[in-house]
Amino acid sequence: MTDRDETVHIVAARVVQKLLRQARPLSRQIDRNLAALPSGWSLASFDPNLLFDAFTSLQLRDGYRLAAYQFFDGRNGNGFVFAIPPHHSLPDPPETGFSLTWSPSGAPMFCSGDRPLPEWVHADIEHFLEGDDTPLSYFQASILMRDLREMGAYWHGCSWSTHEILTSAAQVAKQNWEWKEEKPRDWRPVVRQDEAGVWQVAFYTHTGLGREQIIRHRDTFTDGYRFHADETIVALGEGGYVF
Numbered sequence: 001m002t003d004r005d006e007t008v009h010i011v012a013a014r015v016v017q018k019l020l021r022q023a024r025p026l027s028r029q030i031d032r033n034l035a036a037l038p039s040g041w042s043l044a045s046f047d048p049n050l051l052f053d054a055f056t057s058l059q060l061r062d063g064y065r066l067a068a069y070q071f072f073d074g075r076n077g078n079g080f081v082f083a084i085p086p087h088h089s090l091p092d093p094p095e096t097g098f099s100l101t102w103s104p105s106g107a108p109m110f111c112s113g114d115r116p117l118p119e120w121v122h123a124d125i126e127h128f129l130e131g132d133d134t135p136l137s138y139f140q141a142s143i144l145m146r147d148l149r150e151m152g153a154y155w156h157g158c159s160w161s162t163h164e165i166l167t168s169a170a171q172v173a174k175q176n177w178e179w180k181e182e183k184p185r186d187w188r189p190v191v192r193q194d195e196a197g198v199w200q201v202a203f204y205t206h207t208g209l210g211r212e213q214i215i216r217h218r219d220t221f222t223d224g225y226r227f228h229a230d231e232t233i234v235a236l237g238e239g240g241y242v243f
Contacts, residue, residue: 009135011189011203013167019143020165022054027147028161037072041093044068048081048151055144057137058225061128069093070152079152082121083128090121129225135191135199141225142201142217163205163215165189172206172214177235181216184234201227204234212237 048066052059060066060083067090068081084090122128126145131137143165150160166172166187189203199221206214214235219227 006192006194009191010186011136011139011191013188015136016165016167016189019054019140023051023143023147026050026054027151037070037077039072041097042070042072043090043092044070044079044152046070046079046151048079048148051144051147051151055140057134057140058129058131058144061130064122064128066125066148068152069098071097072154075154076156077152077154078157079150080123081125081148081151082123083125084121088118088120091118124226126224126226131225135193138191138199138219138221138225139189139201139203141221142203142219142227142229145227159209162207162209164207166204166206166214172235175212175237177214177237179235181232181234198222208237208240210242211240 044067046068048068049060063085064083065086066081067084068079069090071078071080082090125148126141129141129144131141146160150158153159153161164171167189168187169184171187184204187204189201192200192202194200201217201219201221203217204214205217206212213233214237216232216234218230218232220230221227
């Protein structure tokens with residue numbers, strides 16, 4: 001479907017469902033035996049590179065692979081994924097662990113510790129993503145980066161993994177919603193390319209974390225597969241949960 005100013009691509013529900021069936025088991029491949037995880041920082045035992053088995057329109061630039069750290073505290077945890085050269089390995093974490101902040105893209109920024117990370121350790125994974133430049137590849141990039149940011153997450157570290165990508169109103173029909181914006185007519189993800197060649201991905205998710213919500217995600221790609229993410233709550237429900 002096109003108009004004079006942009007090209008619009010609808011991502012079919014079956015395509016979304018197939019991607020999630022393949023990706024979610026990979027992104028949640030972490031060993032659930034919590035007692036076996038060491039407290040504090042460690043090199044991750046999971047392999048984030050396996051996600052590319054599901055995101056088939058994307059790959060990492062030649063000369064790089066993914067590697068990760070794991071942080072675990074009590075029953076809570078987070079994973080932190082980086083792009084590194086294939087002939088290198090992430091150094092063991094310092095005894096005092098890492099201190100970190102977060103970039104606007106959601107990438108971890110390690111700012112202190114006994115020693116800095118080597119310069120060949122890159123948190124901006126999007127910079128090293130390549131794809132076939134199809135509309136599907138941009139939708140896949142939106143989901144891949146969210147999955148990577150949450151690999152290794154447990155309990156309070158989880159957020160994105162509570163989201164269900166919506167493709168029809170039937171998925172949220174049982175809830176009494178308070179609509180903050182106009183109710184969508186078509187729930188399927190949309191990929192647009194404007195007249196300047198800029199790609200944008202928009203999709204809806206449902207999560208009950210904190211409160212039942214329907215959220216519109218809008219990712220604008222600024223440089224290859226790098227994107228700026230914007231979220232808008234379009235409806236609120238009556239319930240919710242916390243971990």
